Amino acid sequence: MTPDDIRARIRAALPDADVSVTDTTGGGDHFDATVISSAFAGKGPVERHRLVYAALSDVIAGPSAPIHALALTTETPEEYQRK
Amino acid sequence: MNDELRKRITDTIARGRVMLFMKGNPAMPQCGFSAAVVGILKQTGVTFDSYNILADPELREGLKEYSSWPTYPQLYVDGKLVGGADIVRDLHAKGELATLLSAGQA
Numbered sequence: 584m585t586p587d588d589i590r591a592r593i594r595a596a597l598p599d600a601d602v603s604v605t606d607t608t609g610g611g612d613h614f615d616a617t618v619i620s621s622a623f624a625g626k627g628p629v630e631r632h633r634l635v636y637a638a639l640s641d642v643i644a645g646p647s648a649p650i651h652a653l654a655l656t657t658e659t660p661e662e663y664q665r666k
Numbered sequence: 667m668n669d670e671l672r673k674r675i676t677d678t679i680a681r682g683r684v685m686l687f688m689k690g691n692p693a694m695p696q697c698g699f700s701a702a703v704v705g706i707l708k709q710t711g712v713t714f715d716s717y718n719i720l721a722d723p724e725l726r727e728g729l730k731e732y733s734s735w736p737t738y739p740q741l742y743v744d745g746k747l748v749g750g751a752d753i754v755r756d757l758h759a760k761g762e763l764a765t766l767l768s769a770g771q772a
Binding site: 628629632633636637639640643644645646648652653654655656 | 748752753
């Protein structure tokens with residue numbers, strides 16, 4: 584997996600999303616992602632993470648999935664602006 | 667998922683008010699994210715139970731499906747999924763975790 588693969592999958596599910604992904608170890612299996620999307624508005628952290636996980640379901644679940652770890656930050660555009 | 671596995675999952679979640687599904691055990695976590703959540707729970711002083719999903723491949727895969735959550739650790743409070751390491755860390759940083767853990771405890 585590359586950060587671009589992950590970004591593309593998340594963008595396909597959340598078209599308005601601003602997505603930044605880094606490969607934290609360089610090994611193509613540990614990633615850190617920040618996703619900013621209006622789709623998160625009114626949703627709690629568990630629902631937000633599930634939306635992103637659903638976009639990656641074929642590469643994150645299962646014993647031989649290529650993504651071993653994904654640290655995830657999810658914000659709405661308003662929350663991002665406030666920082 | 668068969669009924670037997672589903673029941674085993676709900677029974678296991680119900681083992682403790684604060685229940686952590688993790689890789690390894692609190693004394694010897696087998697993953698940095700699991701270790702991070704154990705460290706935070708210990709800081710809060712809450713009593714928690716844990717389950718080593720590495721020792722139970724069937725439950726490990728079943729719980730992911732049950733909770734629509736593909737990774738570990740997974741923290742449950744009163745039977746409800748609170749989240750994984752990112753969410754626990756975030757709640758702790760905002761000072762909201764202690765409240766959540768103590769709610770209903772009195």
